[in-house]
Amino acid sequence: MRSQNRQGLMKPVRHAAFLLALIVTASMVPALVSFAEDPTATLREAEISVNKEAPRMGRITNNDLRQARNYPEQPPLIPHKIRGYQVDKNSNRCLTCHSRSAVEQSQAPMISVTHYMDRDNQVRATVSARRYFCNQCHVPQTDAKPLVENTFVDVDTLLNR
């Protein structure tokens, strides 16, 4: 009697498990298909065993022309090469031209006053420690083609819509 009861209980459980497995497998099929189609899902696009040729490296934009910012808070882009620039505890190559005292000679844009402020908005004599590592926000650009289309719309365009 007991064993019959247990069997009676097990049957719906097994059915449910089978159904669940079926649903999971079925739901994965479109995901797998899109994984193969979508170029952004993976950069590899080849079997794991195949040693694919690496894409060409982009060339760094080095025209020294300032680019428009997409929004006011955007950190300005670096319009020149920065190969081998040393930014560490000992020295900051960027600041040899962009610091307050260096811009007269270098004629480079001075880093904004926000870089001299500490977390309490007190303006300090030198660059604040939290702003010291330039490449955290400022980056050069390359001539590489974008992998995906950029749909960003800036605020002026948005207001005119």
Added chain:
Amino acid sequence: MSLFRILKSYWETLTRPSRYFSLAFLTMGGFIAGIIFWGGFNTALEITNTEKFCISCHEMRDNVYAELKSTIHYTNRSGVRATCPDCHVPHNWTDKIARKMQASKEVWGKIFGTISTREKFLEKRFELASHEWERLEANDSLECRNCHDFTYMDFTQQSPRAADHHARLLATGEKTCIDCHKGIAHQLPDMAQKN
């Protein structure tokens, strides 16, 4: 007193004409011996003037040479590269000998392990770098100019920023290469010590 007598007898021998050797033998012998000694000296000197010699010591190989490897003076598109002596030893003979005599202190440093560990090297780095900056400031960046000749610089091929700086500061003689181009082949020491 006896030492004086020995010296005096040598002097008398040297000032007298040769008794057994012909004039031709002495002049030719002197000439050949001169070639051998001078050639030997210069060859030995040139061996110490190679990168292979420099990095045979771990002080150079593990510190400054390791840092050079990722820079444009070691690897670049055209494959023209600078080795240690190209920048650190003057090419002009008299200056080279003067520098080599100075370098005898580096042998002393090697024997007594002045910079035998990374820590000791970093500790002394500012002083060592300062010597090189002073040398290049004093000789108007001569070792840079052995390859980078201002006369043949095409400003139109430079980025606008570089062309402007070179026209404004280098052409006028206000600055020399090393004033702006510090730390291009090796990492910089703590620059706060400079002020």
